[in-house]
Amino acid sequence: EDAQHVKDHKAEQDEWLDEQLKIAKSGRYKHCLVFQHIPWFLVHPDEPKEYFNLHQPLRGEMLEKFHSAGIKMIFCGHYHRNAGGHFKDMEIVVTSAIGSQLGTDKNGFRVVSVTETGVRHKYVEINSLTSQKK
Secondary structure (H helix, E strand, C coil), X not given: CCCCCCHXXXXXXXXXXXXXXXXXXXXXXXXXXXXXXXXXXXXXXXXCCCCCCCCCCHHHHHHHHHHHCCCXXXXXXXXXXXXXXXXXXXXXXXXXXXXXXXXXXXXXXXXXXXXXXXXXXXXEEHHHCCCCCC
């Protein structure tokens, strides 16, 4: 969030991201998704800053940048609970942990299916998996 001590590195990352978003916006791909660790927000784009989300005005600037590039979904973690919401028509999906839980969600992982016609995702609890008998 605070790049004052790594300005050159931030500039390189910003340049790389802008190049990737230009490609996304070109229309060459049907589905453009982002995967990142810390969510921009947990439930609502205007929620207050806390440990588990990123601050304004950076949040608003980046959400606009992703939306303008045609990104449809941003997948995140960090919160150790399932959460999420929408910025305009862009979905933010926050996935709980496979290990240490901080909320009531059970240990699990998210399966993201990308097909010709769309993107679907589902949280799968580890306990729901059955072992195959040999």
